[in-house]
């Protein structure tokens with residue numbers, strides 16, 4: 001199955017607003033590029049608070065995304081990929097590599113080789 005992770009902008013709701021689907025973005029990217037990581041992310045929470053930041057919370061196994069990013073799906077997907085890397089490193093090594101060191105860079109290289117950024121950059 002091929003996935004279109006680069007171009008969809010969201011679906012129009014009945015009231016004419018665009019509805020974005022970060023859960024779909026997460027699951028598509030997770031299934032395609034992190035299928036060997038167990039357990040799967042519990043879910044993605046969209047936050048409104050201006051002081052919020054995009055992050056992976058290990059204790060909850062959950063990704064948090066800032067609502068103001070939703071109109072920019074490519075940015076959201078890049079951020080989700082970033083947090084999926086932290087999630088993988090935490091689950092594989094017990095260390096999410098919050099400083100984005102060598103382990104993190106190795107994952108970026110892997111994703112680059114697999115072509116995920118070709119449609120996102």
Ligand SMILES: [Zn+2]
Nearest residue numbers: 082086098100
């Ligand atoms: Zn990070």
